[in-house]
Amino acid sequence: MSKAKQPMSGLRSIKRDFSSGSLPSIASQESLSSDPDTIPWQPTPPKKLSGLEQRLKDIQDALNAQVSSSETVLASSQSQKRPSTSQDPPAKRRQLPASWNEKLQAAPQAARPAYSSASSQRAFGKARQTNTNETLVVAAKSGSAAKPSPVFLSQEQTHILKLVESGLSLFYTGSAGAGKSVLLREIIRTMRKKHRTAADAVAVTASTGIAACNVGGVTIHSFAGVGIGADSLDGLVSKVQKNKKATARWLRTKVLIIDEVSMVDGDLFDKLAQIGSRIRKNPAPFGGIQVVVTGDFFQLPPVTKGSQGVKFAFEAQMWPETVKKTFNLTKVFRQRDPEFVDMLNEMRFGRLSEESIAKFRRLEREIVYEDGLGATELFPRREDVERSNGVRMGGITGKEQLYTASDGGSITDQQQRDKMLGNFMAPKRLVLKEGAQVMLIKNLDDTLVNGTMGKVLRFVDPSAPLENEDDILGGKPVSKGKDAKPSLGMRTLLPVVEFLQPGGARRTMIVSADTWKVELPSGEVQVSRVQLPLILSWAMSIHKSQGQTLERVKVDLARVFEKGQAYVALSRATSLDGLQVLHFDPAKVNAHPKVVEWSRSLETIAEK
Numbered sequence: 001m002s003k004a005k006q007p008m009s010g011l012r013s014i015k016r017d018f019s020s021g022s023l024p025s026i027a028s029q030e031s032l033s034s035d036p037d038t039i040p041w042q043p044t045p046p047k048k049l050s051g052l053e054q055r056l057k058d059i060q061d062a063l064n065a066q067v068s069s070s071e072t073v074l075a076s077s078q079s080q081k082r083p084s085t086s087q088d089p090p091a092k093r094r095q096l097p098a099s100w101n102e103k104l105q106a107a108p109q110a111a112r113p114a115y116s117s118a119s120s121q122r123a124f125g126k127a128r129q130t131n132t133n134e135t136l137v138v139a140a141k142s143g144s145a146a147k148p149s150p151v152f153l154s155q156e157q158t159h160i161l162k163l164v165e166s167g168l169s170l171f172y173t174g175s176a177g178a179g180k181s182v183l184l185r186e187i188i189r190t191m192r193k194k195h196r197t198a199a200d201a202v203a204v205t206a207s208t209g210i211a212a213c214n215v216g217g218v219t220i221h222s223f224a225g226v227g228i229g230a231d232s233l234d235g236l237v238s239k240v241q242k243n244k245k246a247t248a249r250w251l252r253t254k255v256l257i258i259d260e261v262s263m264v265d266g267d268l269f270d271k272l273a274q275i276g277s278r279i280r281k282n283p284a285p286f287g288g289i290q291v292v293v294t295g296d297f298f299q300l301p302p303v304t305k306g307s308q309g310v311k312f313a314f315e316a317q318m319w320p321e322t323v324k325k326t327f328n329l330t331k332v333f334r335q336r337d338p339e340f341v342d343m344l345n346e347m348r349f350g351r352l353s354e355e356s357i358a359k360f361r362r363l364e365r366e367i368v369y370e371d372g373l374g375a376t377e378l379f380p381r382r383e384d385v386e387r388s389n390g391v392r393m394g395g396i397t398g399k400e401q402l403y404t405a406s407d408g409g410s411i412t413d414q415q416q417r418d419k420m421l422g423n424f425m426a427p428k429r430l431v432l433k434e435g436a437q438v439m440l441i442k443n444l445d446d447t448l449v450n451g452t453m454g455k456v457l458r459f460v461d462p463s464a465p466l467e468n469e470d471d472i473l474g475g476k477p478v479s480k481g482k483d484a485k486p487s488l489g490m491r492t493l494l495p496v497v498e499f500l501q502p503g504g505a506r507r508t509m510i511v512s513a514d515t516w517k518v519e520l521p522s523g524e525v526q527v528s529r530v531q532l533p534l535i536l537s538w539a540m541s542i543h544k545s546q547g548q549t550l551e552r553v554k555v556d557l558a559r560v561f562e563k564g565q566a567y568v569a570l571s572r573a574t575s576l577d578g579l580q581v582l583h584f585d586p587a588k589v590n591a592h593p594k595v596v597e598w599s600r601s602l603e604t605i606a607e608k
């Protein structure tokens with residue numbers, strides 16, 4: 001019987017034995033999953049709510065009640081109204097004031113998303129495709145949306161996790177969307193638990209500031225205390241020796257995690273491995289620290305200086321000695337459509353078939369999203385992102401609010417501080433308008449996650465009593481308890497955002513401030529920012545999109561210049577229906593020859 005085709009990454013996997021006998025036992029999973037090779041993805045435990053959080057929850061409950069009540073009206077009108085009976089469930093206790101409802105109904109048309117009009121339905125997402133030659137129409141979908149299923153680590157992910165837990169230094173790769181980040185978060189959690197008695201034993205780092213922010217770590221440069229790392233090895237060792245904090249980090253670290261290794265320069269990798277040996281007086285690479293490296297060399301390469309050719313980390317002399325095993329995650333999760341996965345894989349290797357070129361060219365068509373939320377256009381340059389978002393903001397007329405981030409942290413050098421703060425997804429100044437298209441940049445719960453798109457409906461004062469509409473808009477002080485949520489000021493109105501969830505439903509939510517920080521393993525917070533977890537999402541830079549999963553993407557390949565950039569941009573999309581590609585040019589799709597060559601050596605290992 002032929003097996004259904006699974007979306008798989010292009011690299012063949014390293015040969016390994018996944019038979020039950022070779023896998024460590026995973027007893028605790030078995031009660032939760034019927035698949036013995038998966039482990040549960042732990043939800044965040046519930047926490048005690050502070051005063052303001054409780055208040056926000058109350059308002060949220062009221063908003064939810066409002067959605068439920070409109071659902072009830074819809075249902076009863078369809079099933080011919082009947083008088084209420086004593087068996088009917090009791091009415092929800094919390095209700096928004098009637099005037100709030102009226103205000104929502106009366107909001108200016110420009111500020112109201114198309115999907116919130118009376119005729120539209122509660123859910124979105126799934127495409128009803130009215131496909132003409134040039135335009136794809138994605139209609140708002142009716143019916144209730146399924147809650148996204150919880151994430152269980154796959155057999156491959158679990159196997160790698162167990163090897164890391166046992167103390168092995170390894171590298172794991174996999175194409176875009178193969179679950180490297182999901183696995184990394186689990187590795188960090190597991191290793192922190194394993195070394196819970198030594199707070200700074202697990203150092204979480206990444207090649208760039210943006211990547212480091214994504215995993216809640218610091219740059220590898222910052223961890224190592226090497227500045228930009230351009231000095232000679234001796235120069236860098238003495239630099240670290242003079243820096244007590246950096247020396248202590250090298251001495252205390254037991255596990256060093258390096259994410260997005262494709263952007264780590266090979267020479268720097270060698271220097272770091274040797275600095276570790278010298279500082280820790282242990283000849284093993286990195287002085288014997290367990291090293292867990294991940295990334296995809298087919299994505300963005302290291303930044304090169306001048307005419308110097310690029311040197312990847314896998315070309316470093318110390319790479320084979322450091323990385324005891326290499327794994328390739330083969331199952332792609334981000335895209336479910338095997339046709340799309342195959343097209344992306346060809347793109348990854350820079351070897352597009354005529355058929356795939358034709359398919360990519362067909363993606364030039366316009367996509368009209370009838371629910372009112374457009375695609376996020378990805379640009380290589382930040383200036384283009386700002387211009388594009390600015391033009392779209394200028395085109396809407398709703399009320400406007402400015403949110404200025406509150407920044408902190410121990411770094412005093414202004415230039416370094418600004419650079420580090422600039423790596424946060426959250427901007428210093430965030431201007432929102434009623435009607436603005438936004439993206440969530442933090443995981444709030446199971447269904448409101450980083451990357452969820454929405455529209456600002458209006459602004460409200462969360463500290464005002466619900467009973468009085470005037471007070472809600474009046475600007476009362478935000479309560480400040482010991483564990484109060486971070487706030488952006490005493491009289492801040494918060495945005496009410498209608499989010500479109502991956503499963504299709506929409507959810508209305510008051511969004512309050514959140515915190516971003518760069519924290520050394522010792523707990524020292526180098527820089528921090530309090531801001532709303534929202535960004536304008538008509539446009540985004542390819543660099544910032546790395547690691548994101550986006551349902552609606554638009555890319556103009558005429559603007560793309562770097563190797564791997566086209567692959568990173570297009571692979572953010574979850575489906576062909578949500579991807580528009582302008583000026584597709586196979587010449588822009590090229591993998592670095594050294595990476596292609598290196599990947600062949602991986603294939604050879606797989607065949608042994």
Ligand SMILES: Nc1ncnc2c1ncn2[C@@H]1O[C@H](COP(=O)(O)OP(=O)(O)OP(=O)(O)O)[C@@H](O)[C@H]1O
Nearest residue numbers: 152153154176177178179180181182333334547549
């Ligand atoms: N075991 C899993 N089961 C279900 N979904 C998963 C699993 N692992 C990852 N995913 C989902 O797949 C998507 C991509 O995952 P992730 O971001 O970890 O991939 P990645 O390899 O880091 O991608 P990229 O290299 O593009 O950053 C996410 O939506 C994630 O929730």
